[in-house]
Amino acid sequence: MNAIQLVLVVFSCFGFGAAVARFRRGRLSRAQLLIWSLLWAGIVAVVLRPETASFLARRLGVGRGADVVVYLAVAALFYLQFRLFSRLEDHERQITALTRELALKDIKEPPHGR
Amino acid sequence: MEKRVIVIPAYNEERTIAEAVRGALQVADLVLVVDDGSSDRTSEIAASSGAVVARHAVNRGLGGALGTGLAGALRLGADLIATMDADGQHRPEDAKRALDRLSAGDADFVIGSRMLERKGNMPVRRRLAQLLGNALTFLLFRRWVSDSQSGLRAMTRAAAERIEIRSSRMEVSSEFVKEVVDKRLRLAEVPIEAVYTAYSLSKGQSFLVGLQTAFKLVLHKLLD
Ligand SMILES: Nc1nc2c(ncn2[C@@H]2O[C@H](COP(=O)(O)OP(=O)(O)O)[C@@H](O)[C@H]2O)c(=O)[nH]1
Numbered sequence: 163m164n165a166i167q168l169v170l171v172v173f174s175c176f177g178f179g180a181a182v183a184r185f186r187r188g189r190l191s192r193a194q195l196l197i198w199s200l201l202w203a204g205i206v207a208v209v210l211r212p213e214t215a216s217f218l219a220r221r222l223g224v225g226r227g228a229d230v231v232v233y234l235a236v237a238a239l240f241y242l243q244f245r246l247f248s249r250l251e252d253h254e255r256q257i258t259a260l261t262r263e264l265a266l267k268d269i270k271e272p273p274h275g276r
Numbered sequence: 277m278e279k280r281v282i283v284i285p286a287y288n289e290e291r292t293i294a295e296a297v298r299g300a301l302q303v304a305d306l307v308l309v310v311d312d313g314s315s316d317r318t319s320e321i322a323a324s325s326g327a328v329v330a331r332h333a334v335n336r337g338l339g340g341a342l343g344t345g346l347a348g349a350l351r352l353g354a355d356l357i358a359t360m361d362a363d364g365q366h367r368p369e370d371a372k373r374a375l376d377r378l379s380a381g382d383a384d385f386v387i388g389s390r391m392l393e394r395k396g397n398m399p400v401r402r403r404l405a406q407l408l409g410n411a412l413t414f415l416l417f418r419r420w421v422s423d424s425q426s427g428l429r430a431m432t433r434a435a436a437e438r439i440e441i442r443s444s445r446m447e448v449s450s451e452f453v454k455e456v457v458d459k460r461l462r463l464a465e466v467p468i469e470a471v472y473t474a475y476s477l478s479k480g481q482s483f484l485v486g487l488q489t490a491f492k493l494v495l496h497k498l499l500d
Pocket residue numbers: 284285286287288289312335336337338341360361362363365427476479480481
């Protein structure tokens with residue numbers, strides 16, 4: 163095993179560990195844990211046996227194994243970025259709604275009038 | 277006569293808010309200042325100048341403040357609502373003109389445009405930003421207005437009830453145009469004069485904010 167493989171495998175173990183920890187705390191459903199486990203296991207497989215990626219590449223009709231890995235990674239990052247953005251927008255709107263309700267809770271017309 | 281409420285969004289405007297409130301009170305029955313989480317004395321000064329004050333516990337941006345202003349004006353029983361800036365850029369008589377335009381009955385929403393009569397002293401860079409704003413607003417929402425970024429506008433109660441403000445920051449000006457188009461409101465423009473004091477220019481929006489605003493507009497167009 164060369165250095166880069168070692169780093170990536172250790173990194174994946176941390177990723178897997180984090181997913182398990184979240185599952186234990188009830189923050190991840192069983193299905194989500196399964197998806198993350200498969201993802202990290204897939205990464206370890208490709209890192210240790212790059213042929214797997216080449217096999218996948220042939221099946222998908224993309225030239226090289228390394229290319230498939232990059233394509234999938236970019237797609238995954240895009241997806242995560244998009245989800246993060248939508249979540250953030252949702253939170254922004256919720257905070258605004260909350261702030262608004264608090265601000266308007268006890269406004270009233272000045273009694274003296276004009 | 278109809279009950280006229282002027283909404284003034286204000287973020288750290290303690291130096292100008294008193295004059296803005298007093299001016300607005302001359303042409304409206306009620307002035308509602310939305311203090312957008314200021315860290316200065318904006319709220320106190322607005323209240324002692326005679327405004328009703330709604331205070332955001334945290335800063336939400338111009339869009340958030342205007343949304344609160346419209347909701348508050350409706351709760352206070354407004355028939356006609358105008359919005360104007362707190363930094364002294366808008367003249368009360370222009371707010372009155374926008375409100376009067378609604379009383380004529382053939383418009384639901386009025387934009388106070390700095391471009392109809394080219395008075396005032398609008399700096400070239402502001403003019404350029406405004407043109408870009410107009411162009412983007414037209415591209416996204418298919419309606420040309422001569423001043424899409426104006427902070428002086430007026431609307432009827434019925435219009436305010438239908439308009440939904442989702443954006444939190446400066447993109448709100450274009451969002452108003454979007455809502456006018458989507459809800460098939462009748463739009464009119466009246467000429468106003470914008471006053472560019474050294475104060476308002478020092479506080480005004482930078483080029484970067486303009487870019488962020490454009491980015492948000494495009495993104496929201498794609499997402500919702
Ligand atoms: N800059 C800024 N202005 C806000 C905010 N919330 C409310 N406002 C008010 O929105 C109005 C317009 O803001 P300004 O920065 O002068 O924008 P400009 O006139 O378009 O350059 C002023 O009355 C501000 O006090 C905020 O979060 N940021």
